[in-house]
Amino acid sequence: MAKVLFCEDSPIIQKLILFSMRGTSHEVFVAVDGADGMAMVERTQPDLVFTDLYMPRMDGISLTRSMKACPNVAHIPVILITASGEVESIDEAYRMGMASHILKPFSPATLRQMVADWLVRSACLPVPSDASSRDAG
Amino acid sequence: MTAARVDGPALVYAERVTAGLDMLAVVARKDTPPAGDLIGNILLLIGEFLDAGLTGLGRLEGSALVIEQVHSRGDVALPLGMSSLSRDLFQMMARNSAMRAVVVEDARRDPLLIEMAGGDEQPIGAYSCVPLHRSDRSPYGVLFTLHPSARTAQDGELALLRLGGRLIVDALEAAALRQEVRISDERMQAAYMAMACGVLILDQSSAIIDANHAAEEILGLTARDMVGRRVPDCFLEVTHADGSPMSLEEQTATLAGARDRPVRSVVLRVTRFDAARRWLQIDAVPIQKGHDAATEVVLSFIDISERMRAQALIRSTLEAQQAANERLAALNRAKSDFILTVSHEFRTPLTGILGFSEILRDGWTSADEVRELGADIHADAKRLSRMVDEILDLDALLSGCLSLTCDWINLNHIIANAAAEIEPSHPRHPIRLVLDEELPSLRADRERVEQVIRNLLANAVKFTPQGGAIEIGSRVVGNTARVSVKDHGIGIPVDQRENIFERYWRSQNGPAKYAQGSGLGLPLVRQIVEMHGGKVWVESELNRGSTFHFSLPLQAAV
Numbered sequence: 022m023a024k025v026l027f028c029e030d031s032p033i034i035q036k037l038i039l040f041s042m043r044g045t046s047h048e049v050f051v052a053v054d055g056a057d058g059m060a061m062v063e064r065t066q067p068d069l070v071f072t073d074l075y076m077p078r079m080d081g082i083s084l085t086r087s088m089k090a091c092p093n094v095a096h097i098p099v100i101l102i103t104a105s106g107e108v109e110s111i112d113e114a115y116r117m118g119m120a121s122h123i124l125k126p127f128s129p130a131t132l133r134q135m136v137a138d139w140l141v142r143s144a145c146l147p148v149p150s151d152a153s154s155r156d157a158g
Numbered sequence: 159m160t161a162a163r164v165d166g167p168a169l170v171y172a173e174r175v176t177a178g179l180d181m182l183a184v185v186a187r188k189d190t191p192p193a194g195d196l197i198g199n200i201l202l203l204i205g206e207f208l209d210a211g212l213t214g215l216g217r218l219e220g221s222a223l224v225i226e227q228v229h230s231r232g233d234v235a236l237p238l239g240m241s242s243l244s245r246d247l248f249q250m251m252a253r254n255s256a257m258r259a260v261v262v263e264d265a266r267r268d269p270l271l272i273e274m275a276g277g278d279e280q281p282i283g284a285y286s287c288v289p290l291h292r293s294d295r296s297p298y299g300v301l302f303t304l305h306p307s308a309r310t311a312q313d314g315e316l317a318l319l320r321l322g323g324r325l326i327v328d329a330l331e332a333a334a335l336r337q338e339v340r341i342s343d344e345r346m347q348a349a350y351m352a353m354a355c356g357v358l359i360l361d362q363s364s365a366i367i368d369a370n371h372a373a374e375e376i377l378g379l380t381a382r383d384m385v386g387r388r389v390p391d392c393f394l395e396v397t398h399a400d401g402s403p404m405s406l407e408e409q410t411a412t413l414a415g416a417r418d419r420p421v422r423s424v425v426l427r428v429t430r431f432d433a434a435r436r437w438l439q440i441d442a443v444p445i446q447k448g449h450d451a452a453t454e455v456v457l458s459f460i461d462i463s464e465r466m467r468a469q470a471l472i473r474s475t476l477e478a479q480q481a482a483n484e485r486l487a488a489l490n491r492a493k494s495d496f497i498l499t500v501s502h503e504f505r506t507p508l509t510g511i512l513g514f515s516e517i518l519r520d521g522w523t524s525a526d527e528v529r530e531l532g533a534d535i536h537a538d539a540k541r542l543s544r545m546v547d548e549i550l551d552l553d554a555l556l557s558g559c560l561s562l563t564c565d566w567i568n569l570n571h572i573i574a575n576a577a578a579e580i581e582p583s584h585p586r587h588p589i590r591l592v593l594d595e596e597l598p599s600l601r602a603d604r605e606r607v608e609q610v611i612r613n614l615l616a617n618a619v620k621f622t623p624q625g626g627a628i629e630i631g632s633r634v635v636g637n638t639a640r641v642s643v644k645d646h647g648i649g650i651p652v653d654q655r656e657n658i659f660e661r662y663w664r665s666q667n668g669p670a671k672y673a674q675g676s677g678l679g680l681p682l683v684r685q686i687v688e689m690h691g692g693k694v695w696v697e698s699e700l701n702r703g704s705t706f707h708f709s710l711p712l713q714a715a716v
Contacts, residue, residue: 126509
C-alpha cells in the first residue's frame, strides 16, 4: 500500500481529493499548507506528493525546494496541482525539481490515473544511495 | 515807390537795386511764409525795382515751360503779354544747362532773339533771365523780366535777379520738404497709434510721456492716467513670467531702465489695476537725441497672455494625458492580473463542481453522500455566481449605471443579520458584536450596505486562517455612523493599505495571494461607501490583525 500526500489549502479540493482517492488502496494524507506538508513528508515518508501552488505559510514551490534540499525525501516525486494560466510558476516548479503537474480543474479519474502512473514510475526510479538500505523493501 | 521813379539817372537805379536786395534779404529772413506769398513778393520786388513790365517765374514740366506766377505793371505789361516768342526764349534758356543769367539791354539787337523771331516784328524792348536750379543741380525753370523798351542795366541787377531766383527755389524746396515731413509725421503718428504693439515713451527720469492706443488697451489705463507715472506704478503687481516675485530693482531695470543697453523680448507677468493678469513680452530701446546724454526710452510690448495660456493648457493637457496613459497602463496591468486571479479563483469552485459531479455520475456514493456532494456543488456554483455578480456590480457602480436606492436603515440590525448569516459556516471564527444601541437610523441603500458588511466580515474570516474571533462594532463619531470590523489575521503591510481598495489589485507576494476571492470585495466596499458620501480605511498590524472602518454620514439625505 502506497502513501500519497496532498498539500492543499482549499477545503473543497481537499474533499474532492479524498472522494477521488476512495476506492484506491492507497493511504491518503492531507496537509493544509506547505509547512504542514513538509512536516508530514518527513514524518510519513510518502511515495508521492501532490501540492497546490498557492498556499499560506509555504507555497508549493518552496515545499519542493525544501524537499529537494533534504536528502532523505529528495527522491520523492512532487506533482504540482495548478491552473493553466500560471505558466511561469510551472516552469519555475520544474526547475525546482517538480516531477509533473496536473491542471485544475481536474477530474477524479485523471487524478487516480496520475497517482497510479507515478507510483509505477517511482518504483522503477533509482533510489538515492543514502536511503537505499532503509527503502529496499 | 512811384514817386521815386524819375528818368534815368544811374544813381537812382543803383539805389533801387540796393534797396531791392535789402528787401529781399528781409523777406528771406522771415521764417516760413507760405511759398506762394514769398514768390509773389519777390516777383513784385524785382519787377518794381527793375521797372519791368512783366516779372515771372517759369517752371519746366518735362521739356515745356509752364508760367507759374507773374507780376505785371498794368500800364507797361499789356503790350508785352506772354508771347510765344518770349515763352520759347525762356523755355530754351531753362532747358539749356549751359545758359547763364543774362541781362539784355536792347532786345532788338539780341542775336538770339533775332534768330528766334526769324525777322518778325517783336514787342520786347529788353529782358533779363536767370535759369533756376534745384539744390541737386537739376533745372527748375527761370526767373525773368520783360521790358517794353531798351534800357540800361545797372550794377547789381544780375545779383538781385540771382538772389531772387535762389530765394524762390529755396522757398519752393523748403515748402516741398515741409510737406513731405508733415506727411511722414502724420503717417508715423497714425502707425504709432494703429499698431497692435503697445508703445510707451519714457523721459530721462523714466516717467511716461506718451502712450499709444494699444498700450492703453493692453494696460487697461488711459494715456492721461499713465503720463507722468513710472511703468512699474502702472500695475498692481509685476512678476517673472512664471509668477515668481521680482524685486523693484529688476522691475525698474526691465521696465524703465534700458538706458545703457536695450531690453529684448523679456516676458513678464503683470497684474493690472482691474486685477486682470497679462503676460507681456517687452522690448526697450533708448533713443539718443543728438549728442545729448539725456535720452528717452521707447518701451514696446505685446500681450502674449493668450499664447502663455495656450501653452499652459497644452502643457497641462499633455501632463493629464500622460497621467491618464499611465493610469490606463496600470489599469491594464491590473486587469491582466485580475484576469489571472479570477481565472485562478474560478478554477477552485469549478474543480469542485466538475469533480463532485463526476463522482456522482460514476455512482459510487451513498444517498447521504449524494446529498452532501450535491450541497457542495450548489455552494461552489453559488460562489461562482457571487464572483460573477461582484465583477458585474463593481463595473456597473463604477460606470454609474447603478444608482443608490436610499431608505431609512438601522445599521445595527444589518450588522446582526450579516453576522448571524456568516457565523454557522465558520465555526472557528466566533463573531462578537459591539453595537452602540443609541445609533440613530440613517438614509442609505439597504442592500448595498448589507453587501459592504458581508464583504468586510467575509474578508475578516478569510484573512484569519488560523481561526480566531472577529469583532464588529458600531458607534457614532461626530455626525457619522462608524462601523469597524476587527480580525486577528495576518495583517496588511503598510505599503499595501491603500492598494487593497484598488480594483483588480491583489497582493503579489503577500499571504493574501493565497486567499480566495475575486479581488473585488474591497473595491466594491469603497465604491459603495463613497457613493454614500462616506469613507473607508484600514488600520493594521502585521501578524496581529486588521481593523476595517467605514463611516456613513448621519443627516445627509443621500
